[in-house]
Amino acid sequence: MTTGRLAAATGYSVQQVRDLERLGVIPSAVRMPNSYRRFGPEHVTALRAYRALAVAVGPVEARRVMHDVQVLPTTRHSPVSSNSTVGSRGHAPRVSPRSAHSTPSSTRPPTTRLHYPATP
Numbered sequence: 670m671t672t673g674r675l676a677a678a679t680g681y682s683v684q685q686v687r688d689l690e691r692l693g694v695i696p697s698a699v700r701m702p703n704s705y706r707r708f709g710p711e712h713v714t715a716l717r718a719y720r721a722l723a724v725a726v727g728p729v730e731a732r733r734v735m736h737d738v739q740v741l742p743t744t745r746h747s748p749v750s751s752n753s754t755v756g757s758r759g760h761a762p763r764v765s766p767r768s769a770h771s772t773p774s775s776t777r778p779p780t781t782r783l784h785y786p787a788t789p
């Protein structure tokens with residue numbers, strides 16, 4: 670997939686895709702003999718993950734995290750302690766980005782509900 674098609678598929682501009690690749694937010698594209706970039710499905714996934722993360726924690730922190738995911742070594746068999754938050758299947762519980770930073774309902778101001786008269 671070309672840079673333009675990746676941009677169209679993810680809602681970014683062509684220049685943003687190039688910049689995010691240069692910053693290490695997404696994996697480096699394969700270069701064709703004519704020096705054109707060639708992207709794959711993993712790039713679509715990375716850009717969508719970056720967008721969701723940027724909404725949750727802000728673009729600067731999201732860039733840092735996405736870059737670290739690209740360059741830091743991974744451990745396949747990490748020991749899990751008994752007091753860990755990891756579930757029985759070896760995965761951390763899913764937390765939506767919005768709930769991770771939301772205010773508990775007991776401290777939120779009451780919601781104002783608008784009541785409209787029924788139409789005849």
